[in-house]
Amino acid sequence: MKRFISFFSQKGVIFVLTGFFTALLLIFSGYKAVSLTSTDEFCASCHNVHPQAISSWKMSTHFDNKRGIVVHCVDCHLPPEGEGRLVEKAKTGFRDVYGTIFRDVENINWEEKSSLQHAVRHSYKSACIECHKNNFPLELSKKGEEAHLYYSRNEDDLHCINCHLSVGHYSDNVHAQNVNFGNSVKADTIYESSALVNEFANFTEYIPGTPVSFAMKAIPGGSFIMGSPEKEKGRDMDEGPMVEVHISPFFMAELEVSWDEYLAFFNETYSEGRLTEEAILEMEVDGISGPTPPWGDPSQGWGRGERPAITMSFHAAEVYCDWLSYKTGKKYRLPTEAEWEYAARAGSSGPYFFEGDADDYNRKGIFKKIFGVDTSIINTYTVYKENSLGKTQTSKIVAPNSFGLKNMSGNVAEFCQDFYNADIYSTYIGGVSDPKGPETGEEHVIRGGAYNADPENLRVADRDYTRTKAWLKTDPQMPKSKWWYSDAIHVGFRVVCEFEK
Numbered sequence: 001m002k003r004f005i006s007f008f009s010q011k012g013v014i015f016v017l018t019g020f021f022t023a024l025l026l027i028f029s030g031y032k033a034v035s036l037t038s039t040d041e042f043c044a045s046c047h048n049v050h051p052q053a054i055s056s057w058k059m060s061t062h063f064d065n066k067r068g069i070v071v072h073c074v075d076c077h078l079p080p081e082g083e084g085r086l087v088e089k090a091k092t093g094f095r096d097v098y099g100t101i102f103r104d105v106e107n108i109n110w111e112e113k114s115s116l117q118h119a120v121r122h123s124y125k126s127a128c129i130e131c132h133k134n135n136f137p138l139e140l141s142k143k144g145e146e147a148h149l150y151y152s153r154n155e156d157d158l159h160c161i162n163c164h165l166s167v168g169h170y171s172d173n174v175h176a177q178n179v180n181f182g183n184s185v186k187a188d189t190i191y192e193s194s195a196l197v198n199e200f201a202n203f204t205e206y207i208p209g210t211p212v213s214f215a216m217k218a219i220p221g222g223s224f225i226m227g228s229p230e231k232e233k234g235r236d237m238d239e240g241p242m243v244e245v246h247i248s249p250f251f252m253a254e255l256e257v258s259w260d261e262y263l264a265f266f267n268e269t270y271s272e273g274r275l276t277e278e279a280i281l282e283m284e285v286d287g288i289s290g291p292t293p294p295w296g297d298p299s300q301g302w303g304r305g306e307r308p309a310i311t312m313s314f315h316a317a318e319v320y321c322d323w324l325s326y327k328t329g330k331k332y333r334l335p336t337e338a339e340w341e342y343a344a345r346a347g348s349s350g351p352y353f354f355e356g357d358a359d360d361y362n363r364k365g366i367f368k369k370i371f372g373v374d375t376s377i378i379n380t381y382t383v384y385k386e387n388s389l390g391k392t393q394t395s396k397i398v399a400p401n402s403f404g405l406k407n408m409s410g411n412v413a414e415f416c417q418d419f420y421n422a423d424i425y426s427t428y429i430g431g432v433s434d435p436k437g438p439e440t441g442e443e444h445v446i447r448g449g450a451y452n453a454d455p456e457n458l459r460v461a462d463r464d465y466t467r468t469k470a471w472l473k474t475d476p477q478m479p480k481s482k483w484w485y486s487d488a489i490h491v492g493f494r495v496v497c498e499f500e501k
Helices: 002-036 040-047 053-059 073-077 085-102 125-131 142-153 259-269 277-282 314-328 337-345 366-371 376-381 424-428
Strands: 203-206 213-219 222-226 243-247 250-253 413-419 444-447 463-465 496-498
Touching: 040 073, 073 125, 213 337, 222 337, 243 337, 243 424, 250 337, 259 314, 314 413, 337 413, 337 444
Parallel strands: none
Antiparallel strands: 203 213, 213 250, 222 243, 250 496, 413 444, 444 463
């Protein structure tokens, strides 16, 4: 009996020791595997398909700095130890393996993936705080103090890279603080006078004193049904009830206001510093005060010229219309919401001014992802998520609607002069002529999809509105700019001109 017990005791000791050393081996191997897969060299072995990942990191202040400190890939792209680091590492690894096997990584738009809206998904604020525990160091500038004070009051709404997007990967666009805002139009001809309009017909407007011109389309008056039916795919509650609206004739720009047009306004009216309200009121009518210089490059480095101007505030768009009216002697303004929808529909009554509905063009669902979707029709008429390459485009790639207007459903969303009210259509029941929306409000209507929109947001009846506070999160200035939105890179505007018989 003693021998039997002794035998199994020895076996037990061997079993325990074997288990112990096996556990140590597994722990060591796991630690070694985690260490090896956390090096910059390992990250680079897969991310070498991203042509800018390594070079932009080595140009950034996280690699090239006065103190010689190198911040490694995992220091930003994983949370700190003790905050779910291994779990997130496993998720990241699985995602990268899946992408390598099942996606064509050579055709990924890396420029788009480097933008703020994508970067916030792959960097951790807790990782920033792990190193930068003091937001008010001795050498911090006055502007830095103001920015960090703003951050401390809005920590729940802000990520560190809202203002420091390029600290990990250098970007020329982000660092272009002193933007050369000269005219991009060749000044072969400087127009001396604006267009003379004697009849209700299409015309080309000329901005006096500049080489800039743009096309205006005559939109005939008529009646239409505003809003969308309850069964329309992608419909929102604020798109009804459907109401009959009569619209008087007006002129509308063929395209959104381009950078060429907006920079003509900026160069003539901009002010280096902020003017007080009293100073603005004292200025004469011909001394319109325009925007202050932007914080960074408002064109996002996508190019200017004929591309639609973006990131200006609603206030700036209205002042532009005032300036354009003064320069041309005509009455230019933003369209009403009703005018915009009437012009976008151009006599049609479906979800789009072309054939199809949202389900025909979106890629949601396994079946559509496998077999694809025929987007030839929608690609003909609009710039959106599937064909924009992650940025705004010129008008050359789209066809107009039957009124001759381009990009009404995409490229950039557009300001309307109406205040936003989700229930405004209920006040139009019984029919209404030339409605201008509610008399008061806080935010304004924006219409039309954008370069980053899904098909359901390209529908003619789709409504949205400005979000002034949210669109100024990244602006670290105090007070914040009234001329530029720091976080609304998908919105521009189109002008209308009133028809005077």
